[in-house]
Amino acid sequence: MSRLDITHLTKSFGALKVTDDVSLTAEPGEIHAIIGPNGAGKTTLIAQISGQLASDSGRIALDGRDITGTSMPDRVHLGLARSFQITQTLPGFTVLENVALAVQARHGSSFRFWAPVATEAALNDAAMRALTEAGLEHRAEARASALSHGEHRRLELACALATEPSVLLLDEPLAGVGGEDAEAFVAALAAMKGRFTMLLIEHDMDAVFRLATRVSVLVYGRIIATGTPEAVRADAAVRAAYLGEEEEASA
Amino acid sequence: MTDTAAPAAAPRAPALAGRVKAAAILFVLFALFPPIVTAAGDPFLVLIGTRILAYAIAAMALDLILGYGAMVSFGHAAYLGFGTYAVAILSSYGVSDILLQMLGAVLISALFALVTGAISLRTKGVYFIMITLAFGQMAFFFFISLSAYGGDDGYGLSQRSTLFGTQVLENDLALFYATLAVLIGLFALCHRIVGSRFGRVLTGIRENPTRMEAIGYSPFRFQLTAFVISGCMTSVAGVLLANQAEFVSPAFMSWHRSGELIVMVVLGGIGTLAGAIGGAVAALVLEEVLGMATDHWRLWFGVFLVLMVLFSPRGITGLVEQIRRRK
Numbered sequence: 001m002s003r004l005d006i007t008h009l010t011k012s013f014g015a016l017k018v019t020d021d022v023s024l025t026a027e028p029g030e031i032h033a034i035i036g037p038n039g040a041g042k043t044t045l046i047a048q049i050s051g052q053l054a055s056d057s058g059r060i061a062l063d064g065r066d067i068t069g070t071s072m073p074d075r076v077h078l079g080l081a082r083s084f085q086i087t088q089t090l091p092g093f094t095v096l097e098n099v100a101l102a103v104q105a106r107h108g109s110s111f112r113f114w115a116p117v118a119t120e121a122a123l124n125d126a127a128m129r130a131l132t133e134a135g136l137e138h139r140a141e142a143r144a145s146a147l148s149h150g151e152h153r154r155l156e157l158a159c160a161l162a163t164e165p166s167v168l169l170l171d172e173p174l175a176g177v178g179g180e181d182a183e184a185f186v187a188a189l190a191a192m193k194g195r196f197t198m199l200l201i202e203h204d205m206d207a208v209f210r211l212a213t214r215v216s217v218l219v220y221g222r223i224i225a226t227g228t229p230e231a232v233r234a235d236a237a238v239r240a241a242y243l244g245e246e247e248e249a250s251a
Numbered sequence: 252m253t254d255t256a257a258p259a260a261a262p263r264a265p266a267l268a269g270r271v272k273a274a275a276i277l278f279v280l281f282a283l284f285p286p287i288v289t290a291a292g293d294p295f296l297v298l299i300g301t302r303i304l305a306y307a308i309a310a311m312a313l314d315l316i317l318g319y320g321a322m323v324s325f326g327h328a329a330y331l332g333f334g335t336y337a338v339a340i341l342s343s344y345g346v347s348d349i350l351l352q353m354l355g356a357v358l359i360s361a362l363f364a365l366v367t368g369a370i371s372l373r374t375k376g377v378y379f380i381m382i383t384l385a386f387g388q389m390a391f392f393f394f395i396s397l398s399a400y401g402g403d404d405g406y407g408l409s410q411r412s413t414l415f416g417t418q419v420l421e422n423d424l425a426l427f428y429a430t431l432a433v434l435i436g437l438f439a440l441c442h443r444i445v446g447s448r449f450g451r452v453l454t455g456i457r458e459n460p461t462r463m464e465a466i467g468y469s470p471f472r473f474q475l476t477a478f479v480i481s482g483c484m485t486s487v488a489g490v491l492l493a494n495q496a497e498f499v500s501p502a503f504m505s506w507h508r509s510g511e512l513i514v515m516v517v518l519g520g521i522g523t524l525a526g527a528i529g530g531a532v533a534a535l536v537l538e539e540v541l542g543m544a545t546d547h548w549r550l551w552f553g554v555f556l557v558l559m560v561l562f563s564p565r566g567i568t569g570l571v572e573q574i575r576r577r578k
Contacts, residue, residue: 052464084461097451104451115447
């Protein structure tokens with residue numbers, strides 16, 4: 001479990017400030033949710049934290065260690081993993097191969113040219129464990145391209161888990177998942193709470209308020225409130241900017 | 252658990268095993284080729300066979316990066332050239348042993364591939380193709396201006412390379428089987444690489460580089476390593492080719508030649524190794540056969556290629572697998 005500190009992070013595309021002086025902390029073991037309306041800059045923020053996108057200014061620290069300038073692969077090796085909102089898989093690989101490759105990144109050198117990787121029990125076993133946790137073990141031998149949408153979301157999670165993260169960035173893990181599937185997914189995430197720190201971007205408010213230790217609200221690239229789910233739900237500015245419509249609708 | 256896993260895994264394993272079998276069949280046919288053509292009274296064909304095997308090595312080496320790494324190198328003939336000139340230059344300095352010449356070819360190719368690959372891999376897609384072409388042409392023009400070795404006209408070799416101090420390779424049959432042995436050895440190496448940890452990472456980068464970065468891999472160093480390995484293997488083919496032709500010239504490294512190597516790989520079916528070997532055989536046999544029939548053989552070869560790409564995008568490999576499935 002690690003602590004993630006983000007201070008004064010900015011990112012502009014031309015004149016548009018997509019991330020505007022964002023500071024937030026994910027305490028060790030907590031699930032810190034980031035919510036906000038469409039276009040608030042949530043995915044951009046994840047891209048910056050994961051290292052996919054360089055920041056214009058500000059600082060990102062993992063357990064106090066400055067990682068602002070390190071590449072995405074290096075951050076993964078430091079324990080910072082992410083899942084994608086739009087599923088990224090290796091379509092021609094089997095589900096097991098997809099996850100075994102994520103295990104391999106953290107276990108031993110990948111500059112081995114002779115021994116067959118398909119029969120490396122240590123890799124396959126660890127991959128199966130991650131798949132079981134994500135609830136996809138029954139599809140281990142299927143090609144990734146043959147998976148349904150819900151299964152793709154589970155593969156995303158399994159790959160992230162297989163990198164043995166100390167901080168996990170989840171970019172809308174429930175996107176497009178509905179009904180019982182979503183229930184099971186939320187339960188799986190809840191079961192992982194406390195094992196590593198999670199930064200969760202999610203549209204599903206029920207899931208957010210069930211899972212999150214704390215919630216930050218991002219509007220137009222700026223954090224307008226941070227607090228416990230109850231405090232954020234009661235915050236007047238948040239209600240005006242974002243939650244209002246939904247609360248009224250459900251009332 | 253294993254019950255559900257086995258049937259789902261089934262379609263993949265036979266495809267791989269089938270390709271090893273296909274390669275094994277090709278190797279047996281190659282081994283039988285000299286006695287057959289000699290019995291048929293045409294031993295000259297053995298020398299043409301050696302040429303085909305040398306190109307098969309080069310095409311297979313290219314497939315390693317083109318098929319498994321999605322790196323379309325349009326400058327791979329440069330490595331053929333380094334191989335051929337390693338023979339010419341080293342033997343003019345009294346180093347006639349073929350293994351030492353191969354070592355020299357591999358060292359210079361590794362250096363060239365490391366430098367040009369590191370620059371080329373900064374780009375993607377069409378730009379990668381263009382920049383590898385540019386580096387290939389630079390090598391080509393370097394040897395054109397190398398007047399000590401005949402420049403544009405090329406340079407005749409006074410004798411073939413020696414093996415362990417013997418002149419055994421002067422015998423066309425010995426050279427043929429030596430080339431076949433190298434082909435089989437490098438196929439085994441490529442096959443192991445593709446199925447190794449490294450190979451899985453390389454193929455993963457082909458499938459989705461973003462995913463690979465997100466699980467902790469920097470694509471660049473894996474791609475560059477594969478690029479260097481491929482260049483080195485191709486140069487070994489060049490060493491054998493120089494011995495086959497007993498002549499070296501910059502023509503071995505022109506961009507046409509790079510294009511022909513790509514054609515061989517595509518014709519055989521990219522990303523299959525055995526396919527590239529079959530593709531080299533098909534392309535060169537067609538060249539010989541059509542060349543005998545008509546002066547306009549390139550036109551007919553073009554027609555054949557268009558039909559092939561249209562009706563079997565996965566090349567000869569795809570065609571064979573389709574026929575086998577129908578049975």
